[in-house]
Amino acid sequence: MAEMTYRDAVAYGIAQEMARDPSVVFLGEDIGSAGGVFKATVGLQERFGKGRVVDTPISEQAILGAAMGAAMTGLRPIAEIMFSDFFAVCWDIVANEIAKARYMTNGQVALPLVIRSGNGGGARFGAQHSQSVENWAMAIPGLKVVAPSTPSDVVGLLAAAVRDPDPVLFFEQKSLYATKGDVPDGELVDELGKAAVVRHGPAATVVALAAMVPRALAAADELAREGIEVTVIDLRSLVPLDVTTVATSVAATGHLVTVEENPRLCGWGAEVASIVAEENLFDLDGPIVRVTTPHVPLPAADALEDAALPNVARIVEGVRRSLA
Amino acid sequence: MTSLSESPAAPAPPAPSADVRLRLYRSMVEMRAFEKRAYDLFLQGLVKGTSHLGLGQEAVAAGFGVALRPEDYTFCTYRGHNHTLARGVPMAPVMAELMGRQLGLMAGKGGSMHLTSIPHRMMGSYAIVGAHLTIANGAAWSSKLRGAPEVTVCFFGDGTTNIGAFHEALNLAAVWQLPIVFVCENNRWMEYTPISSVTAVAHPAAGRAPAYGLDPILIDGNDADATFAAAASALERARAGGGPSLIEAETYRHGGHSRADPGKYRPDDEVAAWLARDPIPTYRARLVAAGVDEGALVRVEEAAQEAVDEATEQAMASPPPDLALVHRDVFSDGGATWRR
Numbered sequence A: 001m002a003e004m005t006y007r008d009a010v011a012y013g014i015a016q017e018m019a020r021d022p023s024v025v026f027l028g029e030d031i032g033s034a035g036g037v038f039k040a041t042v043g044l045q046e047r048f049g050k051g052r053v054v055d056t057p058i059s060e061q062a063i064l065g066a067a068m069g070a071a072m073t074g075l076r077p078i079a080e081i082m083f084s085d086f087f088a089v090c091w092d093i094v095a096n097e098i099a100k101a102r103y104m105t106n107g108q109v110a111l112p113l114v115i116r117s118g119n120g121g122g123a124r125f126g127a128q129h130s131q132s133v134e135n136w137a138m139a140i141p142g143l144k145v146v147a148p149s150t151p152s153d154v155v156g157l158l159a160a161a162v163r164d165p166d167p168v169l170f171f172e173q174k175s176l177y178a179t180k181g182d183v184p185d186g187e188l189v190d191e192l193g194k195a196a197v198v199r200h201g202p203a204a205t206v207v208a209l210a211a212m213v214p215r216a217l218a219a220a221d222e223l224a225r226e227g228i229e230v231t232v233i234d235l236r237s238l239v240p241l242d243v244t245t246v247a248t249s250v251a252a253t254g255h256l257v258t259v260e261e262n263p264r265l266c267g268w269g270a271e272v273a274s275i276v277a278e279e280n281l282f283d284l285d286g287p288i289v290r291v292t293t294p295h296v297p298l299p300a301a302d303a304l305e306d307a308a309l310p311n312v313a314r315i316v317e318g319v320r321r322s323l324a
Numbered sequence B: 001m002t003s004l005s006e007s008p009a010a011p012a013p014p015a016p017s018a019d020v021r022l023r024l025y026r027s028m029v030e031m032r033a034f035e036k037r038a039y040d041l042f043l044q045g046l047v048k049g050t051s052h053l054g055l056g057q058e059a060v061a062a063g064f065g066v067a068l069r070p071e072d073y074t075f076c077t078y079r080g081h082n083h084t085l086a087r088g089v090p091m092a093p094v095m096a097e098l099m100g101r102q103l104g105l106m107a108g109k110g111g112s113m114h115l116t117s118i119p120h121r122m123m124g125s126y127a128i129v130g131a132h133l134t135i136a137n138g139a140a141w142s143s144k145l146r147g148a149p150e151v152t153v154c155f156f157g158d159g160t161t162n163i164g165a166f167h168e169a170l171n172l173a174a175v176w177q178l179p180i181v182f183v184c185e186n187n188r189w190m191e192y193t194p195i196s197s198v199t200a201v202a203h204p205a206a207g208r209a210p211a212y213g214l215d216p217i218l219i220d221g222n223d224a225d226a227t228f229a230a231a232a233s234a235l236e237r238a239r240a241g242g243g244p245s246l247i248e249a250e251t252y253r254h255g256g257h258s259r260a261d262p263g264k265y266r267p268d269d270e271v272a273a274w275l276a277r278d279p280i281p282t283y284r285a286r287l288v289a290a291g292v293d294e295g296a297l298v299r300v301e302e303a304a305q306e307a308v309d310e311a312t313e314q315a316m317a318s319p320p321p322d323l324a325l326v327h328r329d330v331f332s333d334g335g336a337t338w339r340r
Helices: A006-020 A044-048 A060-072 A084-089 A091-098 A134-138 A151-163 A212-225 A243-253 A268-279 A302-308 A312-323 B018-043 B058-067 B081-086 B091-099 B131-146 B158-162 B164-175 B206-212 B224-239 B268-275 B279-289 B294-317 B323-327
Strands: A002-005 A024-028 A053-055 A076-083 A114-119 A144-146 A168-173 A180-183 A196-199 A205-208 A231-234 A237-239 A256-263 A289-293 B073-077 B122-126 B152-157 B180-186 B217-220 B245-250
Touching: A002 A006, A006 A024, A006 A044, A006 A151, A006 A168, A006 A180, A024 A060, A044 A053, A060 A076, A060 A084, A060 A091, A060 B131, A060 B164, A076 A084, A084 A091, A084 A114, A084 A134, A091 B131, A114 A151, A134 A144, A134 A168, A134 A237, A134 A256, A134 A268, A144 A151, A151 A168, A151 A180, A196 A212, A205 A212, A205 A243, A212 A231, A212 A256, A212 A312, A231 A243, A243 A256, A243 A268, A256 A268, A256 A312, A268 A289, A289 A312, B018 B058, B018 B081, B018 B091, B018 B224, B018 B279, B018 B294, B058 B081, B058 B152, B058 B180, B058 B224, B058 B279, B073 B081, B073 B131, B081 B091, B081 B122, B091 B294, B122 B131, B131 B152, B131 B164, B131 B180, B152 B158, B158 B164, B158 B180, B164 B180, B164 B206, B180 B224, B206 B217, B206 B245, B217 B224, B224 B245, B224 B279, B279 B294
Parallel strands: A024 A053, A024 A076, A076 A114, A114 A168, A144 A168, A205 A231, A205 A256, A256 A289, B073 B122, B073 B152, B152 B180, B180 B245, B217 B245
Antiparallel strands: A002 A180, A144 A237, A196 A231
């Protein structure tokens, strides 16, 4: 067991897979000699060489196209899109090419590739470097979508993503890079599509993802001081979506609150809410409440950004609204 | 192969062997027969959706198809029937794919614009302009990393030269010295707009080559000897570690952009001039003049017609696809399940 940051867990997880499988290659902007703009890939090029850890030009379409073509022909690429906002300049390769290739070819093509990206707000980078776009990915058939909240999940879920035969979008939350956690020794391989119940309580089910998980836990602490014990579920993966864990918990608590960084319209919480409303309505004892970023681009100033993102007070208030 | 200042047709490339010439002719005749039949089937309502025929552009696909080795990779566009047949993909599943039948190359899930046959290393027909240049790079990168003596050939149209992915792909291929050959089929018209009216240089691909440290290569895309020679040269260069090539092949589509388009926006004299340079009768005349037995050419033509007839019969006899296919192969477990 070693304590490490979420940031260091990224390089640790990539190294685990590259050491195991020579077909794993890694490409992106500034990932090699610079060690990544978030310093999340330090040391990989020194260890695995410039052939397998490749710095690219600022050409997001070329990066993802190369990953796709390589995955079609025997490699297992990991590609980095530095900020998830930049998916907007290469979304064609993601949504039209990578996601659809297997289906359109009647199963002839498999694309075992991972696209890692720095996602989400909290770093005061403004509206073009702070978005949470995991809901964009979730809307495209053919993609798997993962967003870890802890260092050990970074390692385990990244390993699962690299070994998965399908394309996986792996969202690393930028505001979590400096956070620390224990990572077990030895090979760590997790499972995609399995949510984690990170706190147990009978009053309500709070479902969160990535940076919203520690906030949901902080809100749960605050509610506990008033005697309200809630369950907190770290969804960890949007596709596959662990409906069973959510539904089982809602059946026990009777209340559902989702906490998401996505702007309000069609954030992932809307899908979770609609599934529960459609399939578990009679388990509910109160309204489903979604705590989201309002439907605005994220502002840059710290005071404004903090006011826009879901915070502990809004999560507490959301739980109270469901219980009222 | 010519420089930009010369007329494309000027220096005759060395003639390929008699055997290669017959293969080039057979390949073009098969493509022509297939595309004409595809057009007839549209008119009968048996081919649905859209389709983009390669009538008139056969010499490009044939020249490369004959020059490629089985281990090489092809990426092409939605105007990709010719390139698919050029890799040896049988006609019947291609025809059945156009018709949306179970026998189809992808059982009807892809359609005309997405013909793919991985066993033939026909790595896909792509319908978003420019995207596949970046994907083709990935295959070439993979060959290089694996140390495999494979070359990737990527075909695209003139309109592609003005989209960002073209420039991203050319730069990366050059920087990484990838074993890849980019082939621009310049048929002078994007869809309904002449490429010359929207492009800053006279030769949309060759004119951009120097920006990526590549030689400008302009060839007569209606001359199968020329396309074969250019293909052989570029493939050899790539296989020897010499890096990418960008070839602009000047050609002309005989019909409109897609099946709904009669192509009436093109000047009559331009159409007439290019029809006079039809790659198939001109090549036939060249072979006859070179002493090839005309009977052998007639046998090639008859065999192509028979092959198309047989493929059509097989495709027509095939039922519509199994409806369960709607839910298959979104993911590698064979299904479409997104929840646990």
